Amino acid sequence: MTGQHLCQPDDRVSTGLPELDRVLDGLRIGDNVVWRTADLSDYRRFVVPFLNSAQASGRQVLYLRFGQHAPIVKQHPAVHTIPIDAQGGFDSFTSRVWQLIETHGRGAFYVCDSLSDLLNAWATDTMVGNFFRVICPLLFQLDTVAWFALDPDRHSRTTLDRIRQTTQVMIDIYRNGNDVQVQPIKAWERQSPTMFLPHREDNGRLQPVTDSSEATRLQASLETRRGPSQPLxxxxxxxxxNVQQAMMGRDKPLMAQLREQVLQVMISREPRMQALARRYLSLEDLLAVRARLVGSGSIGGKATGMLIARSILLNDAPELWQANLEPHDSSYLATDAYYAFLVHNGLWPALMRQRTDEGYLSEAPALRQSILEGRFPPEIRSELNRLLDHYGQYPVLVRSSSMLEDGYGNAFAGKYDSVFLTNQGDSETRLTALEDAIRQVYASSMSHDALVYRQQRGLDQKEEPMALLIQRVNGRFHGRYYLPAAAGVGVSRNTFAWDRRMDPNAGMVRLVMGLGTRAVDRIENDHACVMALDQPTRQPFRNQDESYRFSQHLVDLLDLETQQLATCPLSQLQAAAPDIPWAQLGEIDRAASARAEELGLGGPVWRLTFRPLVRQSAFIPRLAALLQVLEAGYQHPVDVEFTLHLDEHGEPAFNLVQCRPLATIGKTGRASLPERVKTRDTLFHTRGHFMGGNINLAIERVVRVDASIYATLDHNQRYQLARRLGECLRETDATTMLIGPGRWGTSSPELGVPVCFADIADVDVLVEVSENAGDMVPDLSYGSHFFQDLVEAQIAYVALFPEAAHCQYYPNHLPDEIIEPQHRSVIEQAIRIHQLADHPLRLTGDIDRQELICYHPEGPEA
Known part of the structure; x- marks a missing residue:
């Protein structure tokens, strides 16, 4: 037991039974008392005298009622009963008990239901032990006395040992008919020659069994009655x-009951995901997950989405996907391992401080650092070693899979870390790297961006344990480099169709060569290939030069020499890895190749257009079929991450990395566009390049970053502007349109304004404007994490290209600001705020016509 507690005579507390006081030398303030018995009526017999004694001494007694069994205390004048729901899981239950204990403070007494009943709610013994390890020290510190019961036959030896190590007093009760035996197992800082002997209860007296022969016979009779000992x-x-036995016996009612139980504790508690899991995950599937699971508990949202998606494809379209879907090869670190890590490192008090309103953001950095410095319980380390043995030296990806991730409405896209590991070196080196990666993902749950995201969605007090999805990285070794041929993000609903001939229902893909990081992250100075699946060769470019300019020039891969995730220029990769299937992924730029030859540079110059893959393989029809089948299974548009494996003929097999419901800005009826608006009443008018479906909004405020002033700011001033802009946007609840040069949320200030998404999360419309100064060009990063944030927050998006014929933009048509710019600093001058509450602008978009106009509705239409 950690901590010190000096026992003085006035620290003594009576059990209410003089005989038990004599055996134990009384209780002490701070004692946690655990009664181990299979019969709760025996526990109840000892509780009542304790309550009477507490009442006589004027103590406040709280009865924590969480069990499914009959109440331990029905009515007692000294007792206040507090019902607590254990069905919500370890986190919410433990947090609630912690808060109750802190609220009632020092000196309160507690009586609790049987800890064994928590098994019915949590289905894991480990977390019962962790609950006690968290709560017992807090009770001790607050000078309480608390009583607990548990049935030792329902718990593992590991859990029983942990509870015994943590508590101050432990007592066993054995019963054989009317023969009752009481045996203290532990009494911290107390000892007598007969204290830990079995004591026979006889007419209220507790007599130690001092004759060893009698004790042996008594023990033998108890064991005979209980039957042969089973492994705990x-x-x-x-x-x-039980699942395996039910399947072997083909007991269908029992199989159905157990399947429901496993789905609840291992897959999801969210109703819509549960319904999907019931349709598509069999008991065989669940046993296969169990075989690859480290720890116990839930596998989290990301792992659940991936598994359900695979099952939908293989069940609903087996003729296509039995042959063209890569075999499954993932492992899982369950949520209980995360809690065990926190408890093992004594971090629960810090977590409780962080959960308070005042500590939600301020306590997070210290907790994050403590997580990064934590150690893993020995039983987890041994399982991680086994996991690495399975993958050998293939690279692996450690991904977050929290409880709330990738569900309906909350994707958490990019909020938690994913870590690539080259997985090279001896076993201890690889284990150390894996542990570091797990700690990094755990710690990312305390990042500012993730916490603000949860807060904005009302999720800050919801249980959010971190499970992990560990996947073999799909790809091939190419000398020092390891990478897949291609990777991408596919969406089954294209709300960003840039051509009116495109069908939004056909879907869209954002495709890159190499690792998928460049498909899901906003790329600086580089571009993924964006294709509408119904017209994959139609690109949003005016000419070939623009097509090459806005293509991929850098490839993300794993460098086995540096053992890092690396970015390699295309030309360098071509020289280092000629065995990559270049002819399936790109085309030779003949003019550039001729210039290279003149300069003495060997080899052709490749451009990653992906046209051969589109024209010469089944990639597009297979991806379209994949998205259609998954949307039908989910009964909702989907967002899928995948990698491609190309065979010797260039035909693709898909490796499904992730699937989640696509966050979509809700459909509205067809918007009524004005037939004609005078130029003087127009802010902008564009065809294509907007997202959000049909739009009809009254804009009460426009916040605009002046590109000409922004271009004069230095690097630090641009970051200062981003922070100041966030403050301005939080000043009002007015319907707001935010307009700025280049890319919002970029990490390169020369490409746009480097705001965090949390700064702009409350705007209604986000506009990116192509500016002639520098490279501030909108990035149509459909499928990126930034895009996910926009659609989840229901923010409409517009990209304006004023130099193009399809777009008109007139910022000078906005009304003047109230404060003249010259009275402000240069940073303040760059932020223009136009108040329009009295005369709002109207933003109207028709997704079918691919037309969007922002105008002043009072202007006469002719």
């Missing part, structure tokens, strides 16, 4: 043993 397995392990 964790409740979790027993659950899956």
């Amino acid at each position: 397995l964790d409740y979790w392990d027993r659950l899956f043993e």
Whole structure:
């Protein structure tokens, strides 16, 4: 037991039974008392005298009622009963108990239901032990006395040992008919020659069994009545043993019952995901997950989405996907491992401080650092070693898979870390790297961006344990480099169709060569290939030069020599890895190749256009079929991450990395566009390049970053402007349109304004404007994490290209600001705020016509 507690005579507390006080030398302030018994009526017999004694001494007694069994205390004048729901999981239950104990403060007494009943809610023995390890020290510190019961036959030896190590007093009760035996197992800082002997209860007296022969016979009779001793397995392990036995016996009613139980504790509690899992995950599927699971508990949202998506494809379209879907090869670190890590490192008090309103953001950095410095429990380390043995030296990807991730409405896209590991070196080196990666993902749950995201969606007090999805990186070794041929993000609903001939229902893909990081992250100075699946060769470029300019020039891959995720220029990769299937991914730029030959540079110059893949393989029809099948299964548009493996003929097999419901700005009826608006009443008018479906909004405020002033700011001033802009946007609830040069949310200030998404999360419309100064060009990063943030927050998006024939933009048509710019600093001058509450602008968009106009509705239409 950690901590010190000096026992003085006035620290003594009576159990209410003089005989038990005599055996134990009384209780002490700070004692946690655990009664181990299979019969709760025996626990109840000892509780009542304790309550009477507490009442006589004027103590406040709280009864924590969480069990499914009959109440331990029905009515007692000294007792205040507090019902607590354990069905919500370990986190919410433990947090609630912690808060109650802190609220009632020092000196309160507690009586609790049987800890064994928590197994019915959590289905894991490990977390019962962790609950006690968290709560017992807090009770001790606050000078309380608390009583608990548990049935030792329902718990593993590991859990029983942890509870015994943590508590101050532990007592066993054995019963054989009317023969009752009481045996203290532990009494911290107390000892007598007979204290830990079995004591026979006889007419209220507790007599130690001092004759060893009598004790042996008594023990033998108890064991005979109880039957042969069974190995004490964790409740979790027993659950899956029962599943296997039910399947072997073909007991269909029991199989259905157990399947429901496993789905609840391992897959999801979210109703819509549960319904999908019931349709598509069999008991065989669940046992296969269990075989690859480290720890117990839920596998989290990301892993659940990936598994359900695979099952939808293989069940609903087996003729296509049995042959063209790569075999599944993922492992899982379950949520209970995350909690075990926190408890093992004594971080629960810090987590509780962070959960308060005042500590939500301020306590997070210290907790994050403590997580990064934490150590793993020995039983987890041994399982991680086994996991690495399975993958050998293939690279792996450690991905967050929290409870709330990738569900309906909350993707958490990019909020938590994913870590690539080259997985090179001896076993200890690889294990150390894996542990570091896991700590990094755990710690990312305390990042500012993730916490603000949760807060904005009302999720800051919801249980959010971090599970992990560990995947073999799909790809091939090419000398020192390892990478897949291609990777991408596919969406089944294209709300960013840039051509009116495109069908939004056909879907869209954002495709890159190499690792998929460049497909999901906003790329600086580089571009993914964006294709509408119904017209994949139609690109949003005016000419070939522009097509090459806005293509991919850098490839993300794993460098086995530096053992890092690296970015390699296309030309350098071509020289280092000629065995990559270049002819399937790109085309030779003959003019550039001729210039290179003149300069003495060897080899052709490739451009990653992906046209051969589109024209000569089944890539587009297979991806379209994949998205259609998944949308039908989910009954909702989907967002899918995948990698491609090309065979010797250039035909693709898909490796499904992730699937989630696509966050879509809700459909509205067809918007009524004005037939004609005078130029003087128009802010902008564009065809294509907007997102959000049909739009009809009254704009009460326009916040605009002046590109001409922004271009004069230095690097630091641009970041200062981004922070100041966030403050301005939080000043009002007015419907706001934000307009700025280049890319919002970029990490390169020369390409746009480097705001965090949290700064702009409350705007209604986000506009990116192509500016002639520098490279401030909108990035149509459909499928990126920034895009996910926009659609989840229901923010309409517009990209304006004033130099193009399809776009007109007149910022000078906005009304003047109230404060003249010359009275402000240069940073303040760059931020123009136009108040329009009295005469709002109207933003109207028709997704079918691919037309969007922002105008002053009072202007006469002719």
